[in-house]
Amino acid sequence: MNQVRDYLERPKLYYNIDGVGELGIGFMYLTYALFAWLEARAPENSFLNRPYGFLVYMTAMVSIIHYGSKAIKERITYRRTGFVEYTARDKYWIPFALGAGISALLSVGIALAMRRHWQASTLVSLLVGLALTAGYIRIARTVRWKWAVFIVMLAGAFMIAALPADVTEAFANHTDLTRAIPARTLGACWLTFVVFGVVMMISGGISFWLYLRHTEAPEVEDE
Amino acid sequence: MNQQIRAIAGLDRVIHEPGRFMIAALLYAVDRTDFLYLQHETGMNKGTLSSHISRLEDARYVEVEKTYRGKVPQTLLRLTPVGRKAFEQYRKNLKQAL
Numbered sequence: 001m002n003q004v005r006d007y008l009e010r011p012k013l014y015y016n017i018d019g020v021g022e023l024g025i026g027f028m029y030l031t032y033a034l035f036a037w038l039e040a041r042a043p044e045n046s047f048l049n050r051p052y053g054f055l056v057y058m059t060a061m062v063s064i065i066h067y068g069s070k071a072i073k074e075r076i077t078y079r080r081t082g083f084v085e086y087t088a089r090d091k092y093w094i095p096f097a098l099g100a101g102i103s104a105l106l107s108v109g110i111a112l113a114m115r116r117h118w119q120a121s122t123l124v125s126l127l128v129g130l131a132l133t134a135g136y137i138r139i140a141r142t143v144r145w146k147w148a149v150f151i152v153m154l155a156g157a158f159m160i161a162a163l164p165a166d167v168t169e170a171f172a173n174h175t176d177l178t179r180a181i182p183a184r185t186l187g188a189c190w191l192t193f194v195v196f197g198v199v200m201m202i203s204g205g206i207s208f209w210l211y212l213r214h215t216e217a218p219e220v221e222d223e
Numbered sequence: 224m225n226q227q228i229r230a231i232a233g234l235d236r237v238i239h240e241p242g243r244f245m246i247a248a249l250l251y252a253v254d255r256t257d258f259l260y261l262q263h264e265t266g267m268n269k270g271t272l273s274s275h276i277s278r279l280e281d282a283r284y285v286e287v288e289k290t291y292r293g294k295v296p297q298t299l300l301r302l303t304p305v306g307r308k309a310f311e312q313y314r315k316n317l318k319q320a321l
Contacts (some may be wrong), residue, residue: 004314007248010264011256078292082260083299084253218259 011084013142018077019207022139024065026200029132031061033193036186040172080215098135105131122161125168125188129157132196149203156195160188230319237282238313242267242275247310250285250302258298276300284309 015021035048035057042048048057106128133153140146160168171187238247245265250256262272279285284306288299302310 004248004317007245008252011249011252014260014264074292078257078259079295081263083257083292083297084260085255087254090253 011086012090014081014084015086016139016142016207017081018072018211019204019209020069020072020077022200022204022207024069024204026197026202026204027065027068028061029193029197029200031057033190033197036190036193076212079217080211102131102135122188124185125192126157126161128189129153129160129192129196132192133157136200143207146203149199152199153196156199157192160191160195163188163191227320230316233316234320235309235313235316237278237284238310240275240278242271243279244313246272246275246279247284247302247306247313250300251307251310255299255301258300261300279306282306282309 035054039048039053047053108127133150136146136150136153140150165184168185168187168191169183171190172183238244242265246261249261249264258269258272258276261267261276262269265272267275276285276287280287283303286301286303288301290297290299
């Protein structure tokens with residue numbers, strides 16, 4: 001029965017066969033970090049500090065990820081190893097449920113961070129790091145060497161949480177956001193997104209390179 | 224024991240063949256896919272894969288659509304509702320038999 005389950009899982013794991021899934025997630029983490037960095041340094045009346053600024057930025061980021069992945073799949077992956085169209089449940093509902101779950105977890109983290117008297121900075125950044133690492137398990141299951149990436153992420157989450165307060169504070173000091181969230185928490189979370197984004201981009205890049213090396217488009221003939 | 228034997232006897236012969244089982248399982252997990260993907264995942268050659276697909280098509284378990292992706296011909300495959308039901312029943316019977 002395990003073999004049946006294995007066959008049913010394979011098409012789902014196929015999405016990241018070329019590393020594009022990881023590249024997309026890594027890009028998303030880095031753009032979150034970039035937005036936080038820009039927002040912190042932009043003047044108070046800048047569009048980045050307006051409520052719609054984040055919305056515009058998010059729309060641009062999601063569009064780049066969606067159309068960028070689609071272009072790579074259309075031009076490279078579908079021609080080399082085939083096309084798969086997922087069910088609405090896999091395409092929309094599961095990502096939506098996962099997104100809602102992670103957002104809820106992050107909201108709890110932010111709520112904890114805003115209670116300054118709790119001094120929960122370490123816990124919050126660890127929570128964010130562990131949530132992002134847990135999300136990676138699905139990808140790590142596809143290829144054995146990805147477990148090394150998982151361990152790097154896990155170690156990264158603990159190391160960032162264990163950084164001295166003045167180091168993490170230095171990343172977020174003198175920004176408007178620190179009026180609501182302690183600078184050390186904000187800095188640790190920002191650092192988490194940067195580190196995880198870079199790790200995902202490297203891992204996705206290696207997968208993409210390996211995919212290009214080991215696959216080639218078949219000659220066109222009748223099937 | 225009797226029930227187990229009955230479950231084995233009730234296994235769908237069309238799906239029971241390992242090659243066709245692989246195809247049905249892969250198609251069950253997605254909305255649709257193309258010939259190249261099935262070839263990549265199952266490791267079968269074109270002839271073998273085509274003959275298994277024809278058998279599944281004859282049983283009305285699989286729907287085949289010939290189309291083009293740009294200038295490249297593409298064969299899209301989808302499990303029909305009958306095929307989905309048959310695969311679910313096959314899994315149920317296999318569970319009982321084991």
